[in-house]
Amino acid sequence: MKNILIIARKEIQEGLRNRWVVAVTLLLASLALTLSFLGSAPTGNVGAGRLDIVIVSLSSLTIFLVPLIALLLAHDAIVGEMERGTLLLLLSYPVGRKQVVLGKFLGHTLILSVATFVGYGAAGAALVVAGTAVDPESWIAFASMIGSSILLGTVFIAIGYLVSASVTQRSTAGGMALGIWLFFVIIYDMGLLGALVSTKGEGFSPGLLSALLMGNPTDAYRLLNLGSQTAGSVSAIAGVAANSMLTPGLLVTSLMLWVAIPLLLAMLRFSWREL
């Protein structure tokens, strides 16, 4: 356990030193602030609270941005150190390989969590400073949006590690990471939407649709934030959500599985690799 913390600490130290943490936080904060102040312009006055609009626009942003940032952080984690040779030295120390993966994972997750929390939190704080009245229910939705954004990022860190532990070259890992991002963020949904439209929505039983939505972590995230309550009224996803049988608990569980399974596979692959 102590080794995991030592490695996580070094990972964070490096993240701070090479400005990763600062850059990601600033990027997320600036986008979040822009959205929270311009956010109401396109929707006009729709009766929904301003924070709800911010939640909708921020979670749409998250779906594109957070997986990309997570994959950028993670795809290099193992294969990069392998290529530079630092891993050779690290593994000559009394550290288990699983500890190396878990330590790095913990470090990267913390980096992403802090960046997301501070970045998005800035948008919430700005609304308060600007004197916007927000009801407590929206705050809860906002908090769960931040939480699930972090969870989504964690999913893609885990996937990035699996890629990183499986390939022999950094460039391959980079290419695969990009491919995975495109697949989950764009291609999967386009395919699903296409299939839904071409079958006029009748080709899918609610069970199959639910499974398909949980088969993509970004969809699970989308449903979690856009499919519920007030936020749902300003997004179009509520209709889809009603058709499936996915409760928030189920969605969170599916996201957790999306973290655990790739991470376990990454550890297994790495344990069995030769350097």
Add this chain to the structure above:
Amino acid sequence: MTSTICLKNVSKLYKDVHAIEDISFSLGEGELVALVGHNGAGKTTLIKAILGLIRPTGGTVRVLGEDPVFGNLSVRKDVGYLPESVPFHLALTGREILSFYARLKRVPMNDWQDLFDLVGLAKSAADRPVRTYSKGMRQRLGLAQALLGEPRLLLLDEPTSGLDPALRRSFYDLILQFKRKGTTVLLSSHALSELEERAERVIIVNRGRKIADGSLDELRRIACLPTHIRFKPSANAAVETWSRGSVKWLQRTDQFLEADIDHREKIAVISAVTSDPDALTSMTIIEPTLDDVYAHFLQGQGRKP
């Protein structure tokens, strides 16, 4: 006494290429052993097998009594390793890096701060990012991390490549200090001349096989390489007296007489030549160097199918 490292018939097969094949040796406490071979002869593979970074396809490896791949990880606390090119996390400072590795080995703070002095890294350098370090400084930092926690086994892969002669000397002085305290040192290199007086034992590997193992003297004897003797007769000595003997002396333009003598006749020839000290003005005896011994063993290997 259990040996620090014990290899029995270790082989490593990559696809159909033997990186190392049927290598056996064991190293005891306080031995300084040079692992000599071409690039690609299997030196690094051997070190990786000892570190447990690769799984041998045959044979057994024991390091401090443990299997390095599946055995207890904690023996690695007593192993120091310096890889061929020292890779570090460039954004961090020397002190941060050393403290990271010290924590992994559970070496207390007070013990590792002294290592900067020991390897000769200035206090000011310790707090600069490693990115700004010269090759020599990185190598010193690399050695410092290998020396963390008074290791019982030091594995040094080409430790002096790219270092200037003064640095090499201080490098070896430091390693010898640890050796005297009982640390086993396995050092791979192809800079043979610098190992000459330092290594007590030499293991030569070629194409993944061990082709020689022994002290330099033993290897010289096995190799049967001639000793080169050269001397200058004094002005009043009669050169003819030497040319009558069994040894064929060649006269050089600078008045020196020279010959290559079989090592079995070496002592007899020297005593014959020096029987009359007044007849000589100077004399040089050149033993075959490690380079010669190495070349000899490689040639022998080449002839065999």
